[in-house]
Amino acid sequence: MGIVISLLNHKGGVGKTTSSLNIGAGLVELGKKVLLIDLDPQANLTLSLGLPRHPQSIYESIRGESPLVPYPAKPNLDVVISTLDLSGAEMELINEAGREYLLKELIEPIREVYDFIIIDCPPSLALLTLNALAASDTVYIPLQTEFLAMQGLAKIKQVIDKVKFRLNKPLYIGGVIATMYDARKVLNRDVVETIKKYFGEIVFKTMIRDNVALAEAPSQRKDIFAYSPNSPGAEDYLNLSREIIERTNARHAD
Template structure:
């Protein structure tokens, strides 16, 4: 049965979508069957895998509305072994539309349950907020990966996210686990980057992935070509980082 992992942090620009897309691609290359769900109205994971956002007729929005079955929303991508449930800007409206629904935080969980058997991992790219969309993703997931950029305000807001995870565990999903904290945008030349790494490891120790995602030009170029870093430049530092992360995730879940 597939493990469902949310990639979440309410801060924008920490490498959530980069991680969702490239971890999915790296796991796919390592011969795992992957489904990536784009649960962010910005739809960057959708365009990052080469799918034209404007052409999306059935996606995460329809799943949350329960107007279509999840299998109808799945599209294949150029990335080996990676399927996608795309997003569209209309996802912005879902928070308002679900607000009066009963069990509104369970909409995604119910929708994707039938797909679990078909995949080794289901990865959910969350929106940069702690609203109803992210709550749905956390309620549907077995675990969460939290990307943290190696910059000055890295730990700011982390407490809030961990509190949200705690209340999701208490109220909606007591099986939710933290898969790990992932340090991103690391630059070995900067003293600050090294201080953040030390700080995060000091506070969270075992929870931090060994793999650190380094700043890499190829990694930032790849999305504009609608490709994962694995497809775009398999020999780059970014590709090696995400392959190493994928190996860690597989090992953790043996």
């Protein structure tokens, strides 16, 4: 049965979509079958892979008009696409019974098809994000290694704890991903140390270095492994994907 992972940070620009895409692609490089779900109305994950608009997106699925329809991005990497229409879904579903569990119900029929299902959450803590958390086994928090990026960490943890208590008791924070890291900058190093003090061992050892290829790849509609397989970005996301597999295996062996 596939492991469902939400990548969540309500602050934009922290590398959430970049991490969702390239963790997924990294896991594929390591022999896994992966589904990416673009749950962000900005549809940046969908755009980053150059996937065309299809009649069935996550919007139609959330509204109950369609099951989840994965589209192939490359061998063993499928994507449930998003559109701007999704921005209206929260208002449309406000009176829907069990509205926090809509995504969970959609994932269940296809969960066994994949090793990992990765949800790229919107930069908010509203209904779509609650759906992602209710459907997930674990949450990863991408965190830019800058001072302002740490503001709001307590709020994220509070929301996750509340979802765990009310909607999804097995949910846990599985990792914190330090992104846009430059070891030459004292501030970056200090922020990483602060993150480690706050979260402890769940901070991933692999830090995603600031790398221009990661910014360029979406413009070519490619993941980092297809765009620049020898870049520091590809090296970092492959190492991070290895860590994710190791942590997943260790947890399920307990």
